[in-house]
Amino acid sequence: MNLSTKPARRTWRRIADSRVINALAAPNGIGRYLEVLNPMWSLDQTRIPAYITAIRRETKDTVTLELRPNGDWPGFRPGQFCQLYIEINGRLHSRSYSLKRRAGRISVTVKAQADGLVSRYINSQLKVGDIIRLSPPMGDFVLPELLPDALLMIAAGSGITPIMAMLEAALKRGYKGGVTLLYYNRSEADTVFHARLLKLASTYSNFSLLPVFSDGTGKLNGHFSQQHLLTALSFQNNLSAHTGALTLPECFVCGPEALIQAVSDEYQLLGHSEKFHAERFKAVTSTSGDTGAVGTLIFKNSQSEVSSDSRNLLEQAEAAGLQPQSGCRMGICHSCSCLKTDGSVRNMNSGEVSHGEEYIRLCISQPLGDVSLAI
Ligand SMILES: Cc1cc2nc3c(=O)[nH]c(=O)nc-3n(C[C@H](O)[C@H](O)[C@H](O)COP(=O)(O)OP(=O)(O)OC[C@H]3O[C@@H](n4cnc5c(N)ncnc54)[C@H](O)[C@@H]3O)c2cc1C
Ligand code: FES
DSSP states (O other): OOTTSHHHHHHHHHHHHOHHHHHHHTTTOHHHHHHHHOGGGOOOSSSEEEEEEEEEEEETTEEEEEEEEOTTOOOOOTTOEEEEEEEETTEEEEEEEEOEEETTEEEEEEEOOTTOHHHHHHHHTOOTTOEEEEOOOBOOOOOOSSOOSEEEEEEEGGGHHHHHHHHHHHHHTTOOSEEEEEEEESSGGGOTTHHHHHHHHHHOTTEEEEEEETTSOSSBOSSOOHHHHHHHHHTTTOBOTTTOOBOOOEEEEESOHHHHHHHHHHHHHTTOGGGEEEEOSSOOOOOTTSSSOOEEEEETTTTEEEEEOSSOHHHHHHHTTOOOOOSSSSSSSOTTEEEEEEEEEEETTTOOEEESSEEEEGGGEEEEEEEEEOO
């Protein structure tokens, strides 16, 4: 019997919910026993097990993992991501990766970052048949239900992953508007999904691919500029024949902060910030000493304390030698959620200040004076 299918999971969840069975299976609950028998039978819907069914090398430093999660996987919208939970040297780490669907399978594509712990492990250590865990999908970097008349997609390096998921989904849905992709990489050899993108461009006449290589061999060169934007728009019918006025397409960008900022500035300059959508893979990090937020940081469970500065609490806890759970490190995934038992913090995304006992996300919380945490 395959206990990882959706119907089997429903049955086991009903059994697991029974008070008698739970009493018999105490203290661990039946889910724990199922998981020991077979990790794919786990009833944990927050960390869903998935088999690695194939590993494809995309470039010298990027791989795609094809995954088959158990029946608890809820599906996702192209552009969304999930947390991947991976055990390295006995410690569970989580990182965010964008999801893609192809031929009924889901996949993630991971670029090994220099000094990157998890991305390098994924690139060099994982094997077909290994089981990793996925959080349910999250994120709102997705195409609207009603697709706009034209789309401009801009990606750099591994930022192609959510863009590719949206691009393929739109074209397969029969999208007829013009869609142009400006894609920045060092060279063709560093370009993830290069062959697949060329194939899409030859299959769909409404899709224009504009590779930009910093080694100077692309159709365009250098960093994003207004010239690049105008070139991209020239592939679409964005200039009014009557007035010469420019209609900007809805724009989706994923890449380094400098690229996101440059495109955002152009859209703002042209008065169409509302058509600009971006996803960041890396938080804009806070630096120490930029506000007068010093105090004492008390880690109650580990019975230690340090002098605090104005970095986020996740960085400060890690610098103090602790290992709190983390994922996106930018306030999206809630992996770093932690009980603050006392003190005041500033939410670094919203600027809001809150006081006293509450759950906070360490990665976006800046201490204001003395703060006690239950870690
Ligand atoms: C919403 C979201 C979706 C993401 N989707 C993808 C994806 O589809 N594919 C993918 O490859 N990555 C993706 N990422 C980035 C991914 O979550 C990790 O941050 C990345 O793989 C590095 O993890 P690490 O453990 O190897 O690096 P760490 O050990 O955490 O960091 C090591 C060093 O690498 C730097 N670093 C960390 N992340 C990046 C980055 N993204 N770019 C450049 N330098 C970095 C750090 O500053 C540090 O110096 C996504 C991130 C977010 C927030
Ligand atoms: S690590 Fe994702 S919210 Fe903090």
